[in-house]
Amino acid sequence: MEPIIYIDHLCFSYHNEESGQDIPVLRDVSLSINKGEFLAVLGHNGSGKSTIAKHLNAILTPVSGRVLVEGIDTSDPDRLYDIRQRVGMVFQNPDNQMVANIVEEDVAFAPENLGVPPQEIRQRVDAALAAVNMTAFRRHAPHMLSGGQKQRVAIAGVLAMQPDILVLDEPTAMLDPSGRAEILSTIKKLNQSLGMTVVLITHYMDEAVQADRVVVIDQGEIKMQGTPKQIFPQVQELKKLGLDTPQATELIYRLRQQGIDLDPAVLDADACIDAIMERLHSIKHTGELS
Known part of the structure; x- marks a missing residue:
């Protein structure tokens, strides 16, 4: 089966204006992600895991190597719209993704900008809010919601675009344990019930444990990958990489x-x-x- 995302010898560097030098962030990363898979990407701060996430919907593009999403090269500027339709991104701070004063209007924002017909927008908004258990809050003001509820609304806004792949870059980093549990439950539901491909960037072990597969990144390289039961018993190796178990x-x-x-x-x-x-x-x- 052809992977839904194929990362082939990906290298990426940031340019440091002060030194005039390029700072390597990703070094020869190769990874396949299958349709319907729940993949967790682990790594300490600065390991490069968020940089990988930003390559999956062409926020960043490779210095060398390539990233293919459903066979589409993310470096092709003419296919940017196609990539963004297929890969939805959710970030750490839900407040940065809120654009409207009413929850359902916020969820409708992206499909409206895509030119989706009004009747279909209504259907998408209803389905997206139901998928994240936020239908009862559709007329609420986003700023009145809890952190976990805000993040679920942010996920609903992405779902309304009907992507095939959901990429979440540390979506629970700013939440309390209750909010984190809400989001993880939502992610699992989307993956298991709807068959959505999920890529979760995290440093929380209890979140990664629930994935189908775990990839561990350190200094821009993949150091370990396998099922949670294969990865987490390797306690000493994980501690050497600055990670807990x-x-x-x-x-x-x-x-x-x-x-x-x-x-x-x-x-x-x-x-x-x-x-x-x-x-x-x-x-x-x-x-x-x-």
């Missing part, structure tokens, strides 16, 4: 260091409790502590 995985790792035989591929609290209880039950019946 899910709390449950960290606990299992420390218990294993003390000689307690537990499955290292434990990613959440429930699985952690189950693994420990199962181990205690085994110890009790085998008499290991006697």
Whole structure:
């Protein structure tokens, strides 16, 4: 199956005006993203993960290499509209994406600018608000909403453009735990129920755990990639890259260091409790502590 996004030996540099030098940000990045996949891209600040996100809808274009979205080269200026229709972007601060005084008007803004007929705009707005569970707030003022609700409205505004791919660049960075949970639930729903391809840029391990695949970026290069169960048990490697691990995985790792035989591929609290209880039950019946 041909990937929906294909990144081929992507290199990118920023030009430093003061020094007159180019500062490399991405170094020979190659990555395929499949249709319907939920991909999480992890990395510490300055690793290059947000720069990758901006290449996916041609906010940035490669210095060398190429990025193809559904076979369209993002460097082709004549296809910019086609790229932006296919890839919707959601950023950290939802306030920066709010343009209207009423929620449903804000969601309608992008399709109106695309020249979508009024009747279809109404249908798109209704569907987008329903998809993010914000229909009840359609007549509210955006500035009166919570952070999580604002971000859901921002996502609805992107969905109203009917993209095939949703790219979210640290969308929960400014939210409290409740708001983060709201957004992650929305992302999973869009991916699982609607089959939307999702690329989530994050530094929160508990968000990345729920993805189909995780890519770890460091100093502009892909250092690790695989399923969450393949990546997160590699605790020492992640720490070397300046990253944490899910709390449950960290606990299992420390218990294993003390000689307690537990499955290292434990990613959440429930699985952690189950693994420990199962181990205690085994110890009790085998008499290991006697």
